[in-house]
Amino acid sequence: MPDKFDVIVVGAGPAGISCAYHLAKSGVNVILIERGEYPGSKNVMGGVLYRKMMDDIIPGFYKEAPLERPIVEQRFMMLDKESALTFGYKGLEWAEEPYNNFTVLRAKFDQWFASKAEAEGALLINETVVLECIVEDGRVIGVRTDRPDGEIYADVVVLADGVNSLLAKQLGFHKEFKPNEVALATMEILKLDKAIIEDRFNLEPNQGCTIEIFGDATKGILGTGFLYTNKDTLSIGVGTLLSGLIKHKIKPYELLEYVKNHPMIKPYIKGSEPQEYLAHLIPEGGYHSMPKIVGNGVIVVGDAAQLVNAIHREGSNMAMTSGILAAETILLAKMTGDYSENMLDHYRMKLMDSFVGKDLKKYKDATHHFDKFPQYFEKYIPLMNQAASQMFTVDGSSKKEKQNKIWKDIGSAGEKMKIARDLVRAWRVMK
């Protein structure tokens, strides 16, 4: 193996593979280094892959990629102990090309995507950990791996090393994250007969459904549960800020069991058989937690750059866009032979000007807000459930009497003022 490449990409997830694919396709000599046995073997997500960003990279990818189901319905459950207020959208425009999004299993998908980058000429090296960046005169000039004589050099190093990004930390691009900047998600893949999935979730073959679950799924802690349909499995999981688990002294796998056994959830997964249990961190600090993402000879992409929109459960799409923008910037830099921070800063500007930067900015205070004021999840979701129960239970009292009772049950005038203030605050961080 030669020890000098044009570009080194560290990490074969959506960001790293997108970047390596685009570079290789443009004739750049690129090496993609993955620490797992194969791409995807260390990678976890709930399972929603958005079509648009992937389609921009490989047009019509859905005709050959290992996908589970196109999503035709997205439901949202506001969960209380023994009830749920549910809403959602189902649209058959999502059931046909070009589709909106799909459920995927990452171990399969990432392997396939990496093989496409290899076919374009990228050199994929598995089972190799990058221990550190080699820095000379304030410039990243390569990486040191855990292989014998494992030093590799390049004009640019792209850090796509995931949420923990030890490499960006080593470079001083960010400090250690705090427990309220990351969510710990656990999930299980449950085997269930195709036909049962379709019956239970009201689906035709090759249609899928996602359910996001708020409130009692996380026992009122900031976070969400989810239940997604795959071909012949379900993905069920729950994620909360690590700080929430610490504060409430909750074991994540017990919380997952709590969700699985919740009376509103249990019937969906009845008779299924666990295939795999997975845990992973999600960067949820948002805009305020973004590290420095460009340096001399180095660019940071994907989860390593904290590119996740927790409110809309988007991440892999942002990772792909960041990978492509990094690749485009590197192609520009290659023309001038200038790989300085100043030149590569083009990537940061493009990224912040794209939907990635705009959405991160839009929700920059959302996670912090809902973390700081736990009443949204702890109190208001149960209140909404009680109000719905009150209004829809026919018991001989008039609707006006019911409204008065709901109004009275909310509490004192002070309580009502507090809710009004919280609604305004929520609007401000979400608008």
Add this chain to the structure above:
Amino acid sequence: MSAEKKAVTIEEKQYLLRFKADTKSHLHVLSSDVCLTQCPDKICTIFCPAEVYKWEEVRMHVGYEGCHECGSCRIGCPHENIKWEYPKGGHGIVFRLG
């Protein structure tokens, strides 16, 4: 339904997984003394999603072989008492699906 596999406990969940364990640990508790004297909660034994950390009277037992490599312990330890690295290339957890 008695034959149904449930994987309720963490031991049963971990049993679903494939690991290619390295011969040495990639996780190091820097000082058991800190756990013993300064950390009454031993919170890592609670939030670790794989129950890697177990307190054994005077020392922290680290079952690194079952680690998901998520990074929670490094970030969540209130005393920054855990040295956290990736396992050697090709080792550690091997997800087959999700």
